Amino acid sequence: MNTISYSTQASYLFMSTSPGLIDPSGRQIKYLRVSVTDRCDLRCSYCLPKDFKDFQEPDDWLNFEEMTRIIAAFARLGATQVRLTGGEPLVRNNFPELVNQITAIPELTDLSLSTNATRLNKQAVALKKAGIERINVSLDTLDPDKFKEITQGKLQKVLDGLQAAKAAGITPIKINMVVMKGVNDTEVEDMVNYCIENDFTLRFIETMPMGDTGRDASNKYLSLQTVKQQLAEKFDLIPTQMRGAGPARYYNIANTKINIGFITPISQHFCETCNRVRLTVDGTLYLCLGQEHSYPLRELLRNGISDTELEQHIIKAIALKPENHEFSENPTKLVRFMSQTGG
Numbered sequence: 001m002n003t004i005s006y007s008t009q010a011s012y013l014f015m016s017t018s019p020g021l022i023d024p025s026g027r028q029i030k031y032l033r034v035s036v037t038d039r040c041d042l043r044c045s046y047c048l049p050k051d052f053k054d055f056q057e058p059d060d061w062l063n064f065e066e067m068t069r070i071i072a073a074f075a076r077l078g079a080t081q082v083r084l085t086g087g088e089p090l091v092r093n094n095f096p097e098l099v100n101q102i103t104a105i106p107e108l109t110d111l112s113l114s115t116n117a118t119r120l121n122k123q124a125v126a127l128k129k130a131g132i133e134r135i136n137v138s139l140d141t142l143d144p145d146k147f148k149e150i151t152q153g154k155l156q157k158v159l160d161g162l163q164a165a166k167a168a169g170i171t172p173i174k175i176n177m178v179v180m181k182g183v184n185d186t187e188v189e190d191m192v193n194y195c196i197e198n199d200f201t202l203r204f205i206e207t208m209p210m211g212d213t214g215r216d217a218s219n220k221y222l223s224l225q226t227v228k229q230q231l232a233e234k235f236d237l238i239p240t241q242m243r244g245a246g247p248a249r250y251y252n253i254a255n256t257k258i259n260i261g262f263i264t265p266i267s268q269h270f271c272e273t274c275n276r277v278r279l280t281v282d283g284t285l286y287l288c289l290g291q292e293h294s295y296p297l298r299e300l301l302r303n304g305i306s307d308t309e310l311e312q313h314i315i316k317a318i319a320l321k322p323e324n325h326e327f328s329e330n331p332t333k334l335v336r337f338m339s340q341t342g343g
């Protein structure tokens, strides 16, 4: 991996004079996504190769205390939102314990989870109790055979997981559907109806060329502008806002409580409002989903730096955040898969 690395000498540290984390483009960084594992029990065709084995070694994983320490440092620097993601977060042992530790950080106002829901049936109650209020769930099709084809897994587990989350009182539940031409593009209306029936928010996502899998999927790329037009012929779409909306542009479906969102990193990118960075399970901070700019934190922690020094390293890292991704201009750039950085 073309990692940009930095000396760990204390000599280059500097103090910020401005409040919060402001990147070189003047954006305030308020949101940290944490990939708690790069492993997954599914193999979505656009994300993780079927035969992939090059996962991070357990010795290189941040433990829960290390993750919580980094999150707390971000929170002291003004971050208020955290999303736990992966890989599949629920395959990490004792995952609710991590949630417990994070919810004790006073400055955070929003803690959410991205999951494939295969293990939610067993864990939804514990997660809700630990402090997960809202979740995003990947679901690209309601056809069991097609689900198997796309993910190598069983659709019913996901549907059961979703019902368990609903019964546990987790809300909102947002469905993430990656739309691919010739794969599931004829199912967008069915998915809208499923979400209306279940009171779920629905977000459509464009394929991103991350790793070979993402690039293969990008051969089936479909602009969501087309999907929006297709849906507008069937449903009355009224522009609306949602809490934690991030890059999605939302529409309410008239006469329902349901909102649908469009995440369009390719056809209409949203880099100018990007307020997030990503921490991987090995303790590397990635400053942009679509670039290699990164900053290693794990060894600094294990070498015994103080909380103040950790904050200074985070400030130094934020200064490396690039202005935008180059998914369209330079689609072969990224070797890493989405599962490695966390979506």
Ligand SMILES: C[S@@+](CC[C@H](N)C(=O)[O-])C[C@H]1O[C@@H](n2cnc3c(N)ncnc32)[C@H](O)[C@@H]1O
Pocket (backbone or CB within 6 Å): 040, 046, 047, 085, 086, 087, 088, 089, 114, 115, 116, 136, 137, 138, 176, 178, 205, 206, 207, 208, 209, 210, 213, 214, 215, 217, 338, 339, 342, 343
């Ligand atoms: C990497 S997954 C991690 C969390 C969890 N395993 C899940 O599937 O929700 C996060 C999101 O990334 C999306 N994703 C993965 N690879 C992608 C790609 N190449 N293009 C667009 N979205 C992708 C998935 O659909 C999912 O919604």
Ligand code: SF4
Pocket (backbone or CB within 6 Å): 040, 041, 042, 043, 044, 047, 048, 086, 087, 088, 115, 116, 138, 338, 339
């Ligand atoms: S999208 Fe999520 S569920 Fe699918 S392979 Fe990637 S990490 Fe696993």
